[in-house]
Amino acid sequence: MKTLFALALGTMSCAAWAQTPATNPMPDGSHDMYVGLGAIAAPRWQGAESSKVSALPVLQIQWSTGLFISGMSAGIHLSQNPTLEFGPLVAIQPRRDESGLATGVGGTGGFSGDVSTAGPPSVIVGTRNRLAGMNPIPTRPMGGGFFNYYLAPQWRLTSSILYGAGSERHGGLLDLGVQRLVSPLAQPHKFSFSAGVSVANRAYNQSYFGVTVPEAVVSGRRVYPAAGGLKDAHLGVRWNWALSPEWMLTSNLLATRLLGSASNSPLVERPTNVTVSTAIAYRF
Template sequence: MRHAIALTLLSLCAFSSRSFAEDAPAAVAASASGDSFTAGLGLAYVPEYAGSDKSRVLPLPVLERTFSNGVFLSTQGGIGYQTKLGDFSLSAALGYDGGRKDHKENYFSGSDALKGMGDIDGSAQAVLSAGYQLGKVGLSVSTKQNLGHREYGSTYTLGVTAPLYTDATDQIGVGASAVYGDNKHMQTYFGVTAAQSAASGYRAYSAKGGFENVAAGVHWNHVLDSNWSVRSAVGLTRLIGDAADSPLTKRKTTPMLMTALIYRF
């Protein structure tokens, strides 16, 4: 979870960039073979955990290798396979969630606001996604299923992106998403058991399955030349339902920003 927040914005940037490809000559030339390697480094301003009232700036590495047969390796999407059938796209991947620490290990990890809540261990995840291109609008649905810790539950995400402005060097668009968490997921990240209440001081709280958050953002891809580009995004995430009412939630609406310098080989 601690890395997933930052990668949400990066994924929106990447998804929007792909959806603009038909209008951007440089992108068409780079992706014509279906085989590419992208590397980059960026910064992301994100909350310490979902619901935290404190944020920090984290380094954001970007690595993505795609093959013409549909196989991909990516810091944002894991290791998997993707295919396109007309206006439909499908993908399946093995990803990883970094979990959550109940104390501040260092500047990059954990939060002292969670003392006594116990750690949420990192876990391998199956990530399944489907998309549909409706004219200029990209629609998507995806799910993350925990494999290493089934007790952590699963999430389901609905997303939409649309272009605002596109030319040979700049692609600007908007994106929005809504995340649904099942009972196990919501209790893991937003619930407080009796034992956790005694250890942390937070009141006991049972979080039921439902929509966890909605998010919206603006993303901008600026092409510097045939190899270099800059991806940036700014957005807001709003916790809703039982996630918003959790005693762990100190701020319901959180701003997020990211920017990354990208090189395409």
């Protein structure tokens, strides 16, 4: 099966991990579905020093028509060319409040978004919460598309663009990356390596890294007008272990480094974050 297995880790980087599952040729009228459960340890928000461990449901479905659902994203493969993948893409941008980002649903080859969260807003790990006084950012549906190109069977250039995030729904994210799939002699084990960068427009960075005058009055932080541009660079490693034809254990390590205006935000405690997850999924 050609599917490029990967546990979705969009909790902290969203569009950067809105990766589409690879085209999976199958008989007309058929589908391929994975359902599972795991755990994820991720920063509380983009640039947070503290992390939280949460349960991570896993869901991915692909249909022979090209339609797919992967975690909290969905799209359609429109290309008939085996070296090209493109089509529309929709995803969920997580809610952020004073407790940070929420935890959502992952997939075996795509994006993980978030839904909602609640918790103590004032103190995290003995320090004053930098999100205290910031306006909550609701969960936002984002729309756009993806375009991937295979340089070789094991190498894939990836790109996606999504729009609609942030306080005013005008936030946009562009992700550019490369993936390398490695299948050692022990066929049950598959490794994939990825690297990429995310570019955000001003509306996105202002929502997630900026501080407005009213927020500065409430929080006591300085006013910070965030600019658009490079938002982060990210590196990922995935290990997938086929325990049987039906069961798969998938683990992921993602390192993200905030850049530019995002990294200089007074809301950022640490510009480099690491996210780790593992899950077991059953194939129907």
